[in-house]
Amino acid sequence: MDKQIKGPLIVRLSAISNNCWFANVEIGGLDTNMLIDTGSAVTLISKENYDELKCDKSKLIKVTSTLATADGEPLTVLEETKLSITLWDTGKGRLCSPLVDVQLIREGSLDIRCARVHLAETVHIPAHCEMFVTGKIRGHFPSTKDGCLEPLDRFRGGEHVIIPKSLTDTTKTNIVFSIMNPTPNPKILKKIYRWPRYTLSNRYSLVNLDRKRK
Known part of the structure; x- marks a missing residue:
């Protein structure tokens, strides 16, 4: 393609x-x-x-x-x-x-700063459903860099919900992210999520896989 x-x-x-x-x-x-x-x-x-x-x-x-x-x-x-x-x-x-392979090229040293993300409101997630919810960042980042939202271990499947990793703008107070409930039972969430921040370069390398094979 x-x-x-x-x-x-x-x-x-x-x-x-x-x-x-x-x-x-x-x-x-x-x-x-x-x-x-x-x-x-x-x-x-x-x-x-x-x-x-x-x-x-x-x-x-x-x-x-x-x-x-x-x-x-x-x-x-x-x-x-x-x-x-x-x-x-x-x-x-x-x-x-x-069909491309996107490579993120990091420049400089890795800058890790963490904050927590609180749910803006109580969330009721039906069984076998995925929802987009709003969270509030409880922290401050001086520069306008992307951040990586990562779940705590207990939110990576099993008998609980799944929160995928995602890049988000750290300059915003409110963020929207996905939560999936793979279990057969509805879930009510009033939890706190950790927000690790990684500094990434704005440079991207796009490789067309079809052309690369040729």
Whole structure:
């Protein structure tokens, strides 16, 4: 896939429900809604949507592995292929995702400062759901650098909720981050989350994997 950028790089998200977010996308010529899953390393397409794709369907690869879902149940995948996914902002442009490897290059010494992030309000998370919540940073960072939000050990799955690592602007008092409840029971959170801050360079190295293979 080649990178195609036209117009503003803004993707409009729609809150279909209070528990998840969707974006309008085009996959192989088919307009559809895609669930925004911050913890997923793969893109899943239903068989119904796949049957409607307007592209070559002959290049399918057998999948021997079984995916593990957030609720712990195994998911059998029929086959896999490479497709172009285009994110849309209605009438304002589009961003076609390339196959790239993004490398963050750190300059200078590693600067680690920590603060805590408190939930802005009590959160009720239903079973097997992911929610976006608001937290307040209880700390001060003098420079305008990115920070890395990391969960405490007890918030990394198991019998509790999962909070993925994410980069956030440390100059803001309020931040929005994702919390997933993979358990079969609803959870009520009134906890405190630690916010480690790492200084990263603003330089990025983009490597097109397709061209690199050639």
